[in-house]
Amino acid sequence: MTFLTNIANILAKYWQVFLIQGIGYTLLLSLIAVAGGAFFGSLLALAKRSKLKILKAIVTIIVEVVRGTPVLLQLYIGVFVFPMIIPKLSSMPYIYSVSIVLIINSSAYVSEIIRSGIEAVDPGQMEAARSLGLTHTTAMLSIVLPQAVKNILPALGNEFIMVVKETSLASTFFVGELMTAYLKVKGYTYLTMECLAIVGVLYFALTYILSKILKSLERRMKAHA
Amino acid sequence: MLDINNIYKNFGDLQVLKGVSTHVEKGEVIVIIGVSGSGKSTLLRCMNLLEEPTFGEVWMEGKLMTPPDPYLHFDVIRASKTYQKLVGGGLSDDEAIRKIKDEDLLKEKHPKTEGPTYAALLKKIYDENGIDINLGRQKMGMVFQNFNLFNNKTVLENITLAPIKIGKQRLKDAKKRGEAPDRTPDDVVREANEKAMKLLARIGLQDKANVYPSTLSGGQKQRVAIVRALAMEPDVMLFDEPTSALDPEMVGEVLDLIRDLVKDGMTSVIVTHEMGFAKEVADRVIFMHDGVIAEEGTPDEVFNHPKNPRCKEFLSKVLY
């Protein structure tokens, strides 16, 4: 019972930290990461399909390194090494470096999603378009990509949900998302389990609602195909 | 109309075509037969460069679609440093050329290393004769075994996509030259739609104009694919096993349509396993074996009096 009473007391006192700042920053960071990831990920996917072997090799290395190392480590590098390269970053709040890292991380994953989405489209579609005399670009834009999007969007939705959870690591630098909210409140109250329970329920609610929304979007898209 | 010269095609270490040359006349119907893996489909796909030949040239209506093949041009060979070295070493012109061809001595991937005259000659040949691949392909309609209708487009859009995209581009170019002042992009779209509906009427599928391909039967898909190619008003049609993926009861409707086209004088190259159909429509039959043309002639010559033992064996298995 004390456990529930404690939770109620914490929520009554600190609801803003969890519900407004915590969820707000978690969603903001996730959106930035996935939107930026979608943009730069597309560029990476394009570069990976390019005929320039050097470009292809560089992109492959970036993607593999980013996917092969923990996000936490990347955050440390982003926060402490990026400012050495870009001096302007050192005078800015950590959330900027953290956002950049999350975008880079998500770009690597999204580029793979896009690449496999494009490769999943029957190569016959491209051949048919080329055999009619359409250029590669036109064939890509009007035939392959619209079909690839149907493979890509659901996977992108999953990536978004993954990122929502991964933003928790940004709490190492107290950027304000849900896990930071946990650190702030338990640092004062020393009620660790209670705060964790609150944050856990919120994370679950967030990802559950998001996945429901994505599922219904998916269904609608299928209805139009 | 369509010339293919000494086509080689390698997939990695696998040699699929080993020097195929043939010529397609206007109005001619050529049927290519042979066992699976003999290179028939690859040959057809090399004709419109869906597969890029490793060596050799494809000429469409007097225009070169592939990069020039130095081995096919004696003057180019003679301009190369390799040739001069060989002749300087005491070989005759004839011997040097044969040695270069047999032993694949030209460094054709790096034209500069064979000297400036050599590089300049190759460039000159392409500048004078070369044609944009897309332009060449617009003159060749291709029909695939698996139909390859665009899944994200309706039947009508499948047919009008290329005419509209390319028509608009052509109109833009014409306007730049100061031609066709009264034509608008809307005209292009309207004409493409009218023509597509006429083509659909021809195959009796007007009522399917606005459905997606996934709702069509195999035979219907293939007939739509054929008129999609026809909508570009090609000079030659390439059929890559058009009935192989169909249920038996649908083969007839597709062959009927091809038969109609051929009767109207459409130049066609057909890869097929339908021997009866081949006999009926072909002006010339090509039997491919192991990457080369093993037998070639009229249907009567090939089907009734084959000379090549491989061809005899093949026919004895498929004709009964």
Next chain:
Amino acid sequence: MKKMSKILCMLLSVAMLLSLAACGSSASTAAKGEANLAAAYDKYLAGFSTNGTNGTLTVAMSPDFAPQEFYDVAKSGDDAIVGFDVLLSNYLAQELDMNLVIKPMSFDAVLAAVQTGNVDIGISGFSWTYERAQNYEISDYYIAGDNETEQSIICLKENEGKFTKPEDFVGSKIGYQGASLQQILVEETFGDLDVDISNVFSDLGTAVEALKAKQIDFLAVAHGNGESIIASANDSIAFTGFDFEVDEIYKNNVCLLQKGNTELLEKVNAALAKALENDYYTGWYDACKVYAGVSTLDELGFDDEGNKITE
């Protein structure tokens, strides 16, 4: 459509929860007695001033450690980070005539931030250790009240006061935070005895949960932290009555600077010496204890407005 309305229902219920929580909070912030927790602290903080002539002083700390450094969620932005080390940072900024920027991060990250030069100083309740002295410039000591001078062991309420000498702990499990002063003390004190000292925790909060769940019998903490823990645990936890004998070098806290940054180190040491001489620390620390809810203003000799009552 049915599914969509289900989702709508869910969103609505979340919104309702939010508004309920909102009602609850407006009531609690208005509650009497809480408003002046920060009174003494704010007085001290307001006393600092700087012109910022010498640029910016960036300080890294890990604000999940009341009363040393923690968040006051009622405040916003940089002001929300409060505690003893924040007062010290403000004092240093004043003495060095620099503008203060506090960068919050996890305890491990503070070390990385100092080492890479990302920040000028790490002030986060650091104790002196031999290893740290090798890799960082270390300032002179400052005294964070009794937080470091007294190192204690806490336990569940039922064991309160029963353990007073090291031998009493034989056969039990003692937990502590990794890489902390407590680790050194526990190893020095119990290393030779039959005591399970393998229970390392990455943060104090988790360790407290382990104590509550009886996964460990005892937890070594700084006395000030122990008071905070006991205050928020509804008195289910208490001091054992055992205090460590703390070596002089461990008793106080130090600031960490990047190796080689001796210029700043000298200025910081000069400021620290002045603070020690004038005995600023006790007042600051008492104010923070009140702020963290460990003691009341009255107990520590403040009036209701937060002024220290001097005899």
